[in-house]
Amino acid sequence: MIKKVLFIILHVLLFGGQLAYADLEVTFVESAPKDRFEIKNTSECVLKDFVLNVDLSNSAGRLIFDTSATGAGVEVFQPFEVVKGKLTLISSTTVKDGDKTLSLSIESIGPNKSASFSIDVDDTLAQSELGNIRVSGSEISNGLVAVNLKNKKPYKASFNKNGKALIKLPPCSA
Template sequence: MLNVRLPIVASVCLLAGQLAHANVEVTFVESAPKDRFILHNTSQCALNDLTVHLDLSNSVGRLIFDTTATGAGVEVFQPFEVKKGNLKLISASEVKDGDSTLSLSIENIAANDSVSFTIDVDDTLTQSELGNIRVSGSEISNALIKITTKGQQTSAAMFDNKGKALVSLPSC
């Protein structure tokens, strides 16, 4: 009887492992003077060799990155800075003031762990909920986050009105 159960249990465990989905929850946190983007791996498997593309151009608040004292941003500015994890900017050597996109390379995110970076984000609306130097969750709505895995599969999600986006990646 025991010999019959072992293959069944092993098959069920193998099948469950194959069906594990990898999700990344991306959160925008408005904070003065630095805004924060957190990418949290909510899956039970490590994610390796990811490329992340963040595009604010279709956001409700017409958001931009404010990285220098002069240019398109308003008052307070902050350049791109890694806060946690093995990630680096790959779209350019730096994010330029007024840019609305950036791309990152993430070496790895352990299961149920996160990586993060800070940068200043401003809206460009003539009338905005919190003024141009602070961004509400609703102003980041419709911004796009795309993640490409090392297998070259790309998944995307749009931010909601609470500053969150859930990217469903292929099974791990």
């Protein structure tokens, strides 16, 4: 804590600038036929060269990615597709049917800008709120999102019952 306070004081003295908090909001949007994950930079800082990990292993609905006609998913399927922004899938060349995790390399997201990707997500519950092919916000709750910045520990947040995860990142210069 003392180091953080000293860093802030030193930054203000040396640069005369204010520190801004860089937060990232990840939202799951249930939609037919493609579900979507929106990644929004809610700060005044440009976020560059970072890795975003999505892990649905602990989600309330035991969610999986449904990317092919055969396999663990139900009926409708959709592969991973970048919708907006400079995102590169780095966990593998494709997300396999039944996978619960994926990793993205993100080149940059400007202040109050967003990036997004689509993919089908299904639950694996015996009885679910909307059926297995549609996912409610409460079913994605406890799914985890982590951001890895260069040379820093990962910053994590869980999805809430509304399908949102807010990742608090360290301050940056505005």
